[in-house]
Amino acid sequence: MAVHSIFDAGVLRNEFEKAGISHKFIPLIWKYILHNPGCQAHEVPSLPSIAYPLLSSKFKSMTSTLASVVDSSDRVTTKLLIELQSGSFVEAVIMRYDTRLGRYGGNPRPGGPRSTLCISSQVGCKMGCTFCATGSMGFKSNLSSGEIVEQLVHASSFSDIRNIVFMGMGEPLNNYAAVVEAVQAMTGSCFRLSPKRITISTVGIIHAINKLKDDLPNVNLAVSLHAPIQDIRCQIMPAARAFPLGRLMDNLRLYQENSQRKILIEYIMLDGVNDEEQHAHQLGQLLKMLVVVVNLIPFNPIGSLSCYNASSEQNVKKFQRILRGVYNVRTTVRREMGQDISGACGQLVVKRSGTKLVEHVNKLTDIEDLSSLKI
Structure with a gap:
């Protein structure tokens, strides 16, 4: 029987409750393991x-390994x-930024180096987006909250992680309970990440968005x-049929009204x-009643999955000018990083071809810049 990750908070709490052990020991256990890599929970x-x-019979300090x-x-x-201990693979991606370089919003950037970690929440994905390599895998399994947190633990040995984005493999809101529990662990007394520096990406799972603002x-x-209209969205994102654009936009307006958070x-x-x-x-008409930051993503064709072509740089710039100039919508173009290590913006797949692992990975503009706009 597979053991649990010590970072599976819900399972650990339940086991402690049954044994009459106080929850106060959980952050102490996590901190010790973080400061003593390789040790076991017991x-x-x-x-x-x-x-x-x-602890020795039911938990391991790390159930995953770096391949x-x-x-x-x-x-x-x-x-x-x-x-993972199941034998499946996921990727986590560290992206480093130096805020002292360049300018932001016309002003010098404050601060210094910072790192963003892109995290996976599932093995594969059931959304089937036709432009996304992950969709070619189909859905394999959900990650536990501990397996999600372990990605942060692995990454922390390489860089001081300041921001988290759930933009890797999978649809985070289709693994809702584990993602919420993982974020609560990341923002707790052990990891101490700010929730305002954590971003969860979704294709628009309406019922889960309604819960997210509370949880x-x-x-x-x-x-x-x-896509700005339902027909195109369904063409490139089959799952969008379950989440009509009109209902989604109404839901986002309600989410923003209640949360007072930009989208x-x-x-x-x-x-x-x-x-x-x-x-x-x-798109400008669709978004004009919301406070949003639009991130335009250059498409990178990948082998046989390339049923689309990338927009020209001229079209991207024109698209951006219209959103900014006509509708006053804050709009950025996603910055590409790490092309020399087979990165494809907005796409991630890990699959076996014979004995060879094929990898593609998501990259993004500095999320802290995108989320710093006040509502």
């Missing part, structure tokens, strides 16, 4: 004696290929919109599909 000192046989670590030539991006009120919400809109630019001037105007 090696943590100063716990009640009854805790040790429970490979690949740096880009400029060492700005690091891909962590992580093997995780201060996290950032990103919506993979990718990040992800929009992949596909030549001749959703990148024309009329689409920019339709």
